[in-house]
Amino acid sequence: MEELKELYQQIILDHNKSPKNYGKMVNCTHASEGYNPLCGDRIKIYAKVENGVIEDIKFEGEGCAIAKASGSIMTALLKGKTVAEAQQLFEEFQHLITSDVRSNVDTEKLGKLAVFAGVREFPTRVKCAGLAWHTVKAAIEKKDEVVTTE
């Protein structure tokens, strides 16, 4: 039960229920679609990037609480960041969710992202947390194909 509480923290449940930046964007400059073939979940990311800065970002799609909260927290975090900063955050997030369960989490550096430390206990759910991030990376790097978690 402790691990479940770690995974489904209130912040994650709240973002799942009322995700931020959820919906379509018509005048985006970048868009990408992510797909998790294991569960059939899909997510779309739209971004408006001007002069190397993410001016606006939205996401939509089907997903579990972890995937949705990840999309919500991620978009809130990335708004106003430069593309280079976004890539840096992607690396940090990837490092967090794939790190050893026993290793310490640098909550100060990770800020809000630290709530996802709980997924490390659930190897089958790491991909759910990573889906939005992989998709945004593909979007801002202008990759056309659908990214999958495989």
Next chain:
Amino acid sequence: METTTLKKETVRLPESRQPGHFDVEKIRADFPILQRPVYGKPLAYLDNAATTQKPLAVIEAIRRYYNAENANIHRGVYHLSEVATRKYEGARKTVKNFLNAASEKEIVFTAGTTDSINLVAAAYGRKFIKAGDEIILSHMEHHSNIVPWQMLCEETGAKLRVIPINDRGELIFEAYEKLLNERTRLVSIVYVSNSLGTVNPVKEIIALAHQGNVPVLVDGAQAVAHLKVDVQDLDCDFFALSGHKIFGPTGVGVLYAKEKILESMNPYRGGGDMIRSVKFEKTVYAELPHRFEAGTPHIAGVIGLAKALEYVESVGFEAIGAYEKALLEYGQEALSALKKLKLIGTAREKAGVISFVIEGIHPHDIGTWVDRQGVAIRAGHHCTQPVMERYGVPSTCRASLAMYNCKEDFDTLITALHDIIKVFD
């Protein structure tokens, strides 16, 4: 790895629901894995549609084979090879009796249902199905009864026609009648749906197809652990099953086909064991059914499968059917009582499977949550994406039972679901 074992307290179903002589405690004791805990909780294994657990008798039969009987079959003149061959061919007889086939020549060992269907698509389909011909499937097929036919259609120019289903998840029979026509070359249909639990009226489907001389393949993967199958009574032309879904090993299965049809088919894979003589000018193929079993087969798997079938028969389908029906009803009623829960698949004839969704909670979250209480259910599309699309959901939760499940397995599931609904509210 946890080493302690937990004994699960089983309470009997209410008297009115306790069928005849079925002693679930005794059955449970035959399955070693059911004694192990998961996360410190007794295991409630409710993913039997994915694969079933194995009784000790099957595990022992395989162990005995490798310990004391291992040799290749149909080749050696020495003692061990004779023993292995006798066991392998004896298993064929067990399968023949289990399905009530007319002859052992009609029993081909394969790697499983998927392999059996691919065998028919390649060896029957490529020979008899041409451009413009039609193959009828249903909307509730497993991907393994869709993709091989799509591949065949792409190769030959034949077309797939799909029988629709109603909201309960039942085939619309009148639509099937309309789809059958003079271009129909094959009907390939699932007996019991792995994502909806629907039991299809295969006997009627077959009788109707036969009026136009159209052969019928029955995907029996989900049927054999729950219902007595008699291929002669059904009059099906092909019947496919997987060992691992009926308490046997993975990687082994059966294709039953009527002798006349098998005789008319092209060989499938070429190689050793499927030939009588090989010259560079010409090869003479072996007799049925060996013609379709190229290469060294999964001998241990076949022996294990036969043992599993014997085990099921020793329990008896009458007892299994009555017990599982009561358990399925218990599970469905208890689940339906949960607010926000919706059953997907409410056919009047069902076996083994309860699919559901809960408003506002993704099936993956449910799967993870109940797992920590020791409950194994499946969350996903169950290799039936067209069914998911039909119901407008990306995935469902699926609790699927076998004869060793008990009321408590569902009670544990329901308690866990109550908790997650509260937490997610």
